[in-house]
Amino acid sequence: MDEAFLGAMLASTLRLATPLILCALAGLFSERSGVVDIGLEGKMLFAAFAAGAAGALTGSTSLALLAAMVVAVLLSWMHGLACVSFRGDQVVSGVAINLIAAGMTVVLGIAWFAQGGQTPPLSNLVRIQPLFPGAGNGLAFIPLVGRVLGEGFLTHSALVYFAYALVPASWWLLYQTRFGLRLRAVGENPQMVDAAGVSVLRLRYTALTLNGMLCGLAGSYLVLAQSANFSANMTAGRGFMALAALIFGRWNPFGALWACLLFGFLDAAAIRMQGVALPLVGEVPVQFIQALPYVLTVVLLAGFIGKAVAPKASGRPYIKER
Amino acid sequence: MNAPLPRWADLVLLPAVCLLVALLVAAAVVALVGQSPLEVMMALVHGAFGTLRGLSYTLYYATTFIFTGLAVAVAFHGGLFNIGGEGQAVMGGLGTGLAALYLSASLPAWAMLPVMLLAGMLFGMLWAAVPAYLQAYRGSHVVITTIMFNFIASSILVYLLVNHLRPKGNMALESALFADSAKLPGMQQALAWIGVEWPNSPLNLSLLLALLACVAVYFFLWRSRAGYRLRAVGSSPSAAEYAGISSKHQTLIAMAVSGALAGMVGMNEIAGVSGKLILEFVGGAGFTGIAVALMGRNHPLGILFSSLLFGALFQGGAEVAFDVPGFSRDMVVMLQGLIVLFSGAMTYVIAPMVSAALRLVPGVRHG
Numbered sequence: 152m153d154e155a156f157l158g159a160m161l162a163s164t165l166r167l168a169t170p171l172i173l174c175a176l177a178g179l180f181s182e183r184s185g186v187v188d189i190g191l192e193g194k195m196l197f198a199a200f201a202a203g204a205a206g207a208l209t210g211s212t213s214l215a216l217l218a219a220m221v222v223a224v225l226l227s228w229m230h231g232l233a234c235v236s237f238r239g240d241q242v243v244s245g246v247a248i249n250l251i252a253a254g255m256t257v258v259l260g261i262a263w264f265a266q267g268g269q270t271p272p273l274s275n276l277v278r279i280q281p282l283f284p285g286a287g288n289g290l291a292f293i294p295l296v297g298r299v300l301g302e303g304f305l306t307h308s309a310l311v312y313f314a315y316a317l318v319p320a321s322w323w324l325l326y327q328t329r330f331g332l333r334l335r336a337v338g339e340n341p342q343m344v345d346a347a348g349v350s351v352l353r354l355r356y357t358a359l360t361l362n363g364m365l366c367g368l369a370g371s372y373l374v375l376a377q378s379a380n381f382s383a384n385m386t387a388g389r390g391f392m393a394l395a396a397l398i399f400g401r402w403n404p405f406g407a408l409w410a411c412l413l414f415g416f417l418d419a420a421a422i423r424m425q426g427v428a429l430p431l432v433g434e435v436p437v438q439f440i441q442a443l444p445y446v447l448t449v450v451l452l453a454g455f456i457g458k459a460v461a462p463k464a465s466g467r468p469y470i471k472e473r
Numbered sequence: 474m475n476a477p478l479p480r481w482a483d484l485v486l487l488p489a490v491c492l493l494v495a496l497l498v499a500a501a502v503v504a505l506v507g508q509s510p511l512e513v514m515m516a517l518v519h520g521a522f523g524t525l526r527g528l529s530y531t532l533y534y535a536t537t538f539i540f541t542g543l544a545v546a547v548a549f550h551g552g553l554f555n556i557g558g559e560g561q562a563v564m565g566g567l568g569t570g571l572a573a574l575y576l577s578a579s580l581p582a583w584a585m586l587p588v589m590l591l592a593g594m595l596f597g598m599l600w601a602a603v604p605a606y607l608q609a610y611r612g613s614h615v616v617i618t619t620i621m622f623n624f625i626a627s628s629i630l631v632y633l634l635v636n637h638l639r640p641k642g643n644m645a646l647e648s649a650l651f652a653d654s655a656k657l658p659g660m661q662q663a664l665a666w667i668g669v670e671w672p673n674s675p676l677n678l679s680l681l682l683a684l685l686a687c688v689a690v691y692f693f694l695w696r697s698r699a700g701y702r703l704r705a706v707g708s709s710p711s712a713a714e715y716a717g718i719s720s721k722h723q724t725l726i727a728m729a730v731s732g733a734l735a736g737m738v739g740m741n742e743i744a745g746v747s748g749k750l751i752l753e754f755v756g757g758a759g760f761t762g763i764a765v766a767l768m769g770r771n772h773p774l775g776i777l778f779s780s781l782l783f784g785a786l787f788q789g790g791a792e793v794a795f796d797v798p799g800f801s802r803d804m805v806v807m808l809q810g811l812i813v814l815f816s817g818a819m820t821y822v823i824a825p826m827v828s829a830a831l832r833l834v835p836g837v838r839h840g
Binding site: 187189229232233234236237238239240241242243244246247248249250251252253254255257258259261262263265268383388391394395398436438439441442445446448449452453454459461 | 502505506507554556607611612613614616617618620621622624625628629631632635636760763764767799801803804805806807808809810811813814817818819820821822
């Protein structure tokens with residue numbers, strides 16, 4: 152285990168955790184407001200497609216980001232129309248979003264770009280580049296750990312740092328502001344919020360809007376930073392993994408952050424551990440590492456390691472009494 | 474609020490309107506990508522029903538959807554949303570495949586096929602029973618755990634195929650071929666026994682198994698005590714509890730039956746078609762089952778029809794993708810999503826409109 156390996160491991164953990172964090176925060180806002188979101192995967196996928204398509208057509212990073220966020224917010228609002236304005240089933244609506252996104256992105260991709268569902272590769276001008284190019288050695292003056300930290304922490308794009316900055320920001324918004332208090336209250340006891348004269352509908356739609364914007368960022372990250380184009384089903388279950396991380400982090404921003412880092416680390420390790428024999432346990436099957444986030448989440452949900460309690464009103468539509 | 478719809482409108486008109494809205498949106502997308510919706514629709518219907526071979530494929534797809542659709546419906550009547558049909562079907566197929574791999578050399582077909590069916594049902598059942606147990610006794614939500622179990626199931630299948638079941642030196646991710654006794658006869662072969670000529674297709678005798686499952690589910694849910702208990706818990710757990718029915722037991726039973734039904738998918742795909750354990754034999758059918766159950770209003774008869782519809786969409790979609798350049802089969806996945814959206818999540822948006830429209834028609838009674 153040399154410095155280069157540890158540095159690269161740290162860097163790729165942080166990178167792989169980034170879309171998970173954005174997506175988990177998206178889920179956090181909607182679930183804390185009482186709206187279950189199974190559709191994270193679909194929204195992220197559609198946003199990724201929008202970013203890829205807009206980036207390829209306009210050649211502008213900001214338009215790509217904007218397109219991704221607009222598309223994801225629209226999907227969130229559709230979810231809201233079905234399940235907040237009306238009393239449709241939130242899980243069913245989420246499943247619908249996932250299916251529509253999986254099908255429609257490929258259909259539109261083939262029709263518009265004729266590359267088997269992919270979007271054309273984006274140039275480096277459109278992609279989001281590392282913030283400090285060549286900074287991997289920037290901390291080399293620190294003895295022992297300098298190279299690892301430099302490689303691990305300084306090589307990322309602005310979107311990565313932004314995602315991590317959003318964690319304390321979300322915490323502040325949820326726990327230190329009046330809006331956050333109301334948002335959490337509406338996820339626990341909407342009747343009370345309504346009785347206090349605050350609109351349940353408006354709070355839940357605000358939460359869903361934030362949810363859409365964050366999903367949009369998560370999707371753009373995949374296309375603008377991680378890969379250079381959109382390809383069919385490129386989210387590959389990350390939305391569900393973010394959902395798992397959200398639960399694993401017990402619906403708390405910092406809890407979700409740690410869970411995302413753990414899952415990102417497992418993802419990074421799975422790539423590097425193929426065919427590597429570990430001391431004591433021997434070779435660990437890649438599939439085991441890949442399944443571990445889901446296994447851990449189930450074990451946590453089952454109450455064997457602590458307890459994860461969902462917001463009380465989540466999944467239940469609120470019908471105003473007349 | 475709005476007056477409830479008359480029964481016929483609730484059972485027939487509303488699903489039809491929801492389907493129509495989904496089709497219209499899909500048609501808009503087809504038009505958006507520069508193709509004629511009408512032409513695509515005609516090609517699709519012809520591809521699905523126009524030839525005996527096409528019909529045969531339609532029925533083959535429908536077979537799998539009947540299993541996964543019934544699985545969703547049984548859980549639904551128990552008040553549960555089983556989103557894990559995909560994983561249960563994967564595990565069921567694994568059970569079917571393992572039984573065939575280890576026993577098909579020594580057992581004759583009349584013993585082998587029932588063993589494969591039972592193994593599939595058992596594996597699917599166990600894979601659904603764990604989330605059910607966790608919901609009933611440990612308080613974790615079955616929707617979330619079954620999602621997680623879908624991923625875990627596919628990891629297990631990949632692991633077993635990569636590391637244990639793949640014959641040495643074989644690049645493709647698949648097991649060895651089963652012996653002949655583990656092959657469920659195809660429809661061509663079966664109909665030839667009674668002197669009927671039928672084109673060669675993946676359609677096999679598991680279609681009969683699916684029809685039997687429909688009948689069995691009907692009798693279980695509406696004509697048996699056990700089914701009554703299950704539905705009682707599904708409509709009101711507290712009332713059922715008051716009547717002495719344990720909602721925890723019913724959760725376990727509903728999910729176990731549901732998982733067993735999903736586990737039968739392997740009989741169609743593994744025993745009927747591939748003759749070996751492969752990777753992608755479920756291919757999203759577990760999620761299609763959700764759309765099928767929603768369209769079919771969670772009733773076996775409705776599920777039969779909506780399975781046919783989805784079978785036709787899959788087969789017809791494949792034909793259209795072959796004929797029309799630029800048309801992709803993923804259009805069907807999208808349409809499936811739209812159907813789930815409109816006939817599942819948005820029924821409460823559409824129902825008042827249907828109700829209002831009906832009021833304009835003179836002579837229609839409400840209530």
